[in-house]
Amino acid sequence: MILHYYFARKFLLTFLGLFIVFIVLLGLINLVDDLHDFPDMSFAGVVEIVLLKIPHAVYQILPLIIILSTVSFFVSLARSSELVVMRASGRSALRGLLAPVFVAAMIGIVTVTMLNPIVAATAKQRNDILSVYRNEGSSALAIASEGLWLRQGSTTGQTVIHAAKASSDVSTLYDASFIKFSPEGVPLQRIAARSARLGTGEWHLQSAKVWSLAPGGNPEATAILRDELLLPTELTKDRIIDSFGKPAFIPIWDLPRFINQLEQAGFSARRYAVWFQSELAQPLFLMAMVLISAAFTMRPARLSNTGLAVLSAVLLGFGLHYIRNLAQILGSNGQIPILLAAWAPQLAALLLAFGLLLHMEEG
Numbered sequence: 001m002i003l004h005y006y007f008a009r010k011f012l013l014t015f016l017g018l019f020i021v022f023i024v025l026l027g028l029i030n031l032v033d034d035l036h037d038f039p040d041m042s043f044a045g046v047v048e049i050v051l052l053k054i055p056h057a058v059y060q061i062l063p064l065i066i067i068l069s070t071v072s073f074f075v076s077l078a079r080s081s082e083l084v085v086m087r088a089s090g091r092s093a094l095r096g097l098l099a100p101v102f103v104a105a106m107i108g109i110v111t112v113t114m115l116n117p118i119v120a121a122t123a124k125q126r127n128d129i130l131s132v133y134r135n136e137g138s139s140a141l142a143i144a145s146e147g148l149w150l151r152q153g154s155t156t157g158q159t160v161i162h163a164a165k166a167s168s169d170v171s172t173l174y175d176a177s178f179i180k181f182s183p184e185g186v187p188l189q190r191i192a193a194r195s196a197r198l199g200t201g202e203w204h205l206q207s208a209k210v211w212s213l214a215p216g217g218n219p220e221a222t223a224i225l226r227d228e229l230l231l232p233t234e235l236t237k238d239r240i241i242d243s244f245g246k247p248a249f250i251p252i253w254d255l256p257r258f259i260n261q262l263e264q265a266g267f268s269a270r271r272y273a274v275w276f277q278s279e280l281a282q283p284l285f286l287m288a289m290v291l292i293s294a295a296f297t298m299r300p301a302r303l304s305n306t307g308l309a310v311l312s313a314v315l316l317g318f319g320l321h322y323i324r325n326l327a328q329i330l331g332s333n334g335q336i337p338i339l340l341a342a343w344a345p346q347l348a349a350l351l352l353a354f355g356l357l358l359h360m361e362e363g
Contacts, residue, residue: 003086007099014076015069015107019058022065026057041133052126055119056248062111066104066286067317070293071310073100078306083298094357097294104290108283116279117251124249148173152235157182159233163196171237172197176205178231187213193229198237205229247275255279271332277342278328284346285324289317291353320349 030050038046058065077083077096086096148170150161158181163173176196180189194207208229211219250258255276262269296309296316324345331341 003096004099007096008103010076011069011073011100011103014073015065015103018065018069018072022061023054023058027051027054030054030057038133045129045133049126049129052122052129054122055115056123056126059111059115059119062107063285063289063317063321064314066107066289067293067314070100070104070290071297071313074294074297075306075310078298096298097291097357100290100294101287104286105283108286111286112252112279112282117253120249120251123246127249147175150235152233157188158185161196178203189213190219191229191231196231198233198235201232201234203231203233205231247272252276252279270334270338273338274328274331274341277338278324281343281346284343284350285320288320288346288349288353291357292316292320292349295353295356295359320345320352324349 027050030053031046034041034046034050034053035043038049041049074083083096147162147164148166150163152159152161160179160181161173162177164175166173173196174194176193178189178191178193178196179187180191181187190211190213191205192209193205195205197204197206205226206228208226210224210226210229212222213219247255250272255272259269259272259276262272293313296313297306327336327341327345330336331338
């Protein structure tokens, strides 16, 4: 028990040290990049968006930090001959993995439950600040049981858009209604269309009916029917999806309710479901990174090429990380089932790690 506590404390301190180093490095790198990308923004504003970006950047490279922490931990044990002493005392080297694996699992749980909401909030805040800086106009999207509500804004006024349903990529609206307002909030025009497809800088409306809402007039008497109608817009599909909320912008605690709300409104929530399940599987992936790194680095220093072992562990970790991201993309696109996309790469990495360990230690 004392040995496990010693290994756990040493591994955790190694992880925390590398975690702080990466925060500082990422902060400096992003500060230089953002000073170049946003020359008209004040230095304080650039520092703000850099600080908001750091949590998301660190969250993305967390598996790499775990790999490097494990490599550093076991290389230090090998060089100090602590692994040799542990084996000589009759303990299996595999038992020495229990503490690092447990710490990695706890890091994964804390990351998903506590760091994930912080990352979601800071990433959303940074996106909003950059949208204002780039003068992209204001837009908002809400999902309700009666359909989709979208607001697009510019200096010429606001337009409120309602649709009974939409395509999975929110680029085509069905049974759509557009209500234009002046900058003072006075309704000017209402348009109802069977469908509205978002093109480049304009909405393509099919089977549209236009009512003028000018004061003193008779909207129905002056209504105009159009087979096709073009409406200018500053919205793009990416901006609508961003307003809709990227999965990374939604805290994991709110995702189940958000997914349920989307499905009740008749919209596809597949990419949110894949993201949610992948986040739940994050601790397994971090445990697999520890086991894979240990398989290459926990042998005595005199019996292995340390540089080659470290490189092999990092490359294999990157390969598994790429496969996990590829599976998430395939799951979001509907090419493989959600649970398979989210859990199969993590379980495969874990089984691969066990296989490598058994081959290196017992083979």
